[in-house]
Amino acid sequence: MSPTALAESEIMRQASYTFRARVARTWRNGQVFLAGDAAHQTPPFVGQGLGSGLRDAFNLTWKLADVLDGAAPEVLLDTYESERKPHATRIILMALVVGWCLTGGQDRLASLRRALVTAACRIPRIAHALPDASPALSRGPLVQRRGFQSRLNGTVFPQPWVRTPDGARRLDDLLGTGYALITRGRLRDHTATRLAATGLTHIDVDDLACVPSTNPSPSAVMRSQHTYAVLLRPDRVVMASARTSGDVGDLLAAYQRVHRTDLQEIAV
Ligand SMILES: Cc1cc2nc3c(=O)[nH]c(=O)nc-3n(C[C@H](O)[C@H](O)[C@H](O)COP(=O)(O)OP(=O)(O)OC[C@H]3O[C@@H](n4cnc5c(N)ncnc54)[C@H](O)[C@@H]3O)c2cc1C
The missing domain is CATH 3.40.30 (Glutaredoxin)
Incomplete structure (x- = not known):
């Protein structure tokens, strides 16, 4: 938009967007569960805010269904926080690191770093080696922790x-x-x-x-x-x-x- 057009424009609505890196201490209190942004808020740099909330929903709903059907013990619900909290925290930490690489600092060194990071990410071997935006769930009662430790354990299975x-x-x-x-x-x-x-x-x-x-x-x-x-x-x-x-x-x-x-x- 040209400076003249901008000067002649009328601003009808404005909002300042402030992002945060926060994780709730407790995700469950009896029959009340936190999910989505109520449980975690992330800076936007890896585009995983909504994705994390959807993962919460996928993680919790089948457990609730199994417990309500009597197919699983009530303690199954405790694995919701123990699985989702570390996962959401790792994504937020990843977003903070990426955010710092992309926007941190205004000096020449920061500009150089940004240019280097951008160029490096375009190299297929480096891009391929970067951590997946959704890491595997940690080992626990519902992710095999003994016996055969396939790297597939804790990951979401392909969906062709x-x-x-x-x-x-x-x-x-x-x-x-x-x-x-x-x-x-x-x-x-x-x-x-x-x-x-x-x-x-x-x-x-x-x-x-x-x-x-x-x-x-x-x-x-x-x-x-x-x-x-x-x-x-x-x-x-x-x-x-x-x-x-x-x-x-x-x-x-x-x-x-x-x-x-x-x-x-x-x-x-
Ligand atoms: C500018 C911006 C860009 C984003 N880009 C991305 C992106 O590219 N990728 C991505 O994955 N995520 C992105 N996000 C994050 C994503 O939008 C959020 O993580 C997601 O919307 C959270 O969903 P939610 O249902 O948990 O919470 P919300 O979407 O906040 O929904 C909560 C709802 O509850 C309602 N509510 C609140 N209080 C009450 C009450 N007392 N009674 C009844 N209702 C109430 C609210 O009105 C709202 O409708 C972005 C966010 C912003 C702000």
Whole structure:
């Protein structure tokens, strides 16, 4: 806008935007839970404010549903804060660092730093090595902390479009709303029998016809992490992984434990 046009303009509304880096000390008080900006506020530099709030909602709603249905113990709800608070805090710290790199200081050194950071981020190998805007959830009762430590544990599973007889659907639509077992191949007979008893949804990703996209297919992601099977939570976070087909029984056991015992006793 030219200076003349600006001078002739009438300002009808204005607001000063102040951003903060804050995380609530407590996210739960009895039956009241904080989520979204009420629980955490971030500077805008990595564009994750709304994303963090949506992750809160995904994390909390399936736990509430399971507890209200009587499918899981009430202590499951305590994992909401223990999972989400450190995750939201890490994103806020990341936003502070990126914000400082992009806007901190007005001197020549700061200008040079900004130019260097911008140029470095354009180099594919450096951009690829930067931390994901959404890091994995930390190990805990609902993210396997013993046994096979696949790098997929705690991450959100890929969500490709999959070809179906009626067109194409998202993998989430095929998985439904509960826990799911994903394998890279057929189950052994005795594991298939145990699976049937649990009622878990099972998908063999080698049978999926994924629509080609820039995102890697679930099969490729699992192969790259030497992972044969994963147990997905209802929020599609990888709860536990198995390296071989012979270890899939451990995932079924982990699923059964979370559905019938106090979480203090769970040793997934
Ligand atoms: C300028 C700007 C740019 C942003 N850009 C991005 C971005 O690029 N990417 C991103 O992910 N995030 C971005 N964000 C952050 C994002 O907008 C927020 O994180 C998100 O809107 C928070 O959602 P929320 O539902 O938790 O809270 P809010 O959106 O604040 O919703 C709370 C609602 O509660 C209502 N309310 C408050 N008090 C009461 C009451 N007593 N009774 C009834 N209702 C009440 C409010 O009116 C409001 O509608 C941006 C934010 C701003 C300000």
